[in-house]
Amino acid sequence: MASVPAAAPSTVRGQDAPESLDEAWARIRGLSERLAAPLAAEDQVVQTMPDVSPTKWHLAHVTWFFERFVLQQALPGYRPPEERWHYLFNSYYQTVGQMHARPRRGLLSRPTVAEILDWRAHVDAAMAPVLARAPDDPELAFLVTLGLNHEQQHQELLLTDIKHVLWSNPLGPAYDPALPLPPSREAPPLTWHEHPGGEVLIGAHGSAAEAGTGFCFDNETPRHGVHLRPHALASRLVTNAEFQAFIDDGGYQDPALWLSDGWAQVQAEGWTAPLYWSEDGRQVFTHGGWRPLDPHVPVSHVSFYEADAYARWARARLPTEAEWEAAAAAQPVAGNLLEAGWLTPVAAPGAGLTQLFGDAWEWTASPYMAYPGFRPLAGSLGEYNGKFMCNQMSVRGGACLSSTDHLRASYRSFFYPHQRWQVLGFRLARDLD
Numbered sequence: 001m002a003s004v005p006a007a008a009p010s011t012v013r014g015q016d017a018p019e020s021l022d023e024a025w026a027r028i029r030g031l032s033e034r035l036a037a038p039l040a041a042e043d044q045v046v047q048t049m050p051d052v053s054p055t056k057w058h059l060a061h062v063t064w065f066f067e068r069f070v071l072q073q074a075l076p077g078y079r080p081p082e083e084r085w086h087y088l089f090n091s092y093y094q095t096v097g098q099m100h101a102r103p104r105r106g107l108l109s110r111p112t113v114a115e116i117l118d119w120r121a122h123v124d125a126a127m128a129p130v131l132a133r134a135p136d137d138p139e140l141a142f143l144v145t146l147g148l149n150h151e152q153q154h155q156e157l158l159l160t161d162i163k164h165v166l167w168s169n170p171l172g173p174a175y176d177p178a179l180p181l182p183p184s185r186e187a188p189p190l191t192w193h194e195h196p197g198g199e200v201l202i203g204a205h206g207s208a209a210e211a212g213t214g215f216c217f218d219n220e221t222p223r224h225g226v227h228l229r230p231h232a233l234a235s236r237l238v239t240n241a242e243f244q245a246f247i248d249d250g251g252y253q254d255p256a257l258w259l260s261d262g263w264a265q266v267q268a269e270g271w272t273a274p275l276y277w278s279e280d281g282r283q284v285f286t287h288g289g290w291r292p293l294d295p296h297v298p299v300s301h302v303s304f305y306e307a308d309a310y311a312r313w314a315r316a317r318l319p320t321e322a323e324w325e326a327a328a329a330a331q332p333v334a335g336n337l338l339e340a341g342w343l344t345p346v347a348a349p350g351a352g353l354t355q356l357f358g359d360a361w362e363w364t365a366s367p368y369m370a371y372p373g374f375r376p377l378a379g380s381l382g383e384y385n386g387k388f389m390c391n392q393m394s395v396r397g398g399a400c401l402s403s404t405d406h407l408r409a410s411y412r413s414f415f416y417p418h419q420r421w422q423v424l425g426f427r428l429a430r431d432l433d
Contacts, residue, residue: 021144022131028148029124031403032059032155033117038176039162041113047106048168051421052161057089057105059158060116062151063123064089068096069381070143071123074130081122085111095380145215146381152406159287159343159401164421167276167285174289175343181288182336182346187239187296193327193353194432197230200326203371204410219385220410222373226322230432233319233327236348237355237362237425238310241295243302244281246310247273257312262305265418275301275420287343296347298425300360304393304417307363307426319429321366321394321412328356328397328409335359337404345400345425357407360425361395361415368392368414392416399423 019027036044036055044055053061064086071078080086088108090099100108111119127144134141159175166173203223204216252272255263265271276285277293284293302310311317335358336346345359369389376386392414398407401423415422 021134021141022128024148025124025127025131025144028151028155029120032062032151032158033120035155035158043162043165044113045106045109046165047103048165049421050103051419052164053102053105053157054108055158055162056113056116057108058154058161059113059120060085060089060111061091062147062154063116063120065150066123066127066144066147068093070130070140070147071126073143074133074140075126078126081119082111085119093380093383095383142215146217146384149215149217149406150384152403155403156338156399156401160422163276163285163287172285172290175287177289179286179288179343180341181291182297182342182344184294185296185347185349187236187241187347188351188354190242190428191235191351192232192430193235194232195228195230195323195326197228197432199225199227200322202226202322202325202329202410204408216408216410217385217412218377218382219370219374219389219412221375222371223410224372228320228323228326231319231323232430232432233323233353234316234428235351235353237298237345237359237427238307239296239347240284240293240299243274243299243310244295246313247281249313251309251313254313257309259305259308261417262303262309265303265305271306274299274306294347298345298348298355298360300345300399300423300425301420302363302424302426303420304363304415304424306420307424308365311426311428314428316428316430318363318365318426321364321396323429324356324362324364324396325409327353331356331409333357333398333404333407333409336400337398337402337407338400339404340400343400345423355397355427357397357404358402359400360397360423361399361413362397363424363426364394364396365429366394368394368412388414395424 036059039055047054067080068086087098088100090097130140131144134144162175166175201223204220205223251257252266258266273281282293283290307318335355336342337358348354370386376382377384395413395415415424
């Protein structure tokens, strides 16, 4: 069993009130299947690039996670209904066995979507006695909570991956043709919010006694001090209109604005605009299909390289993750998140420091690396985060496809600097000294 890095209570914070672990199980597991429900079986098998996994693979992988790390540990004598599927749906846990190559997940016509849904039901039923026992077993409760947070991560991936799949189809089919358009409003003027600098604490506590706030991933620990220089953060995310000005000014043609690797990526891929923009810049592909590009909403599906180049063009920079967290720690987790139902960024709601949570993950200037004193989870679950702390950049705040109760100010996600298929945006920062 894994060691517990943070509080693992028998309740999980839902959107309105604490809920029991079995209630959270039903809600989160049920949501995965509801998100897949609009899709035909044919939609759920396609893989358009190595970063994208088929929908049915996501549904199976999160089920494998519970079977391998919870049921086989907590229920003596439990036997998987099909042992061979563990090879197919292990993602990157090398210490528990070999796995099917990630770029070849789209070649798996079997097991079928129906068989995977039956497997999910089997695991749901097998988990009933485990969920009943978890309130009296903090370590078991932590494992289940970790698995549910893992499933929420894959719910977001399911939505971003199917968006790429449908966009890759020349017909441009919609995930939900009836998806309503968000309310149209002008983005408020960008203002700057100053921070005097000095010592701040970031990260999450590593023990239940200190934390008292529920679950966190190991990469959020330990809580530690960071010295900030005086700086200012932009009040909102950069908008489509503002990014269009960068394009119109020749931003994609000026090597002086780009990091060396970024310029090489622009040349190799022929980038001239964010992912999912039409060639004329008037439309954008969404979960509702092709729709008019709203100039007031945050630009999204941009790489770290594009965000960094824009910031240099704007005579600013990207915030560090410590600067971002120092600002976000005083804000509630609220905004345009999955529960809003828009599935796309929306314009900032008004004045003040806004959009810290939701709309688009925010690229930071910080490499994704271990905090001082970081210790990964014991055993195979130590592969969850720690081994990826190289060559990636930290992103913060969640997006319009993130669940509200999945996020917190200390939450860290990470992507390679060239990646764009996730809902990735950015805000500006600048120094004050």
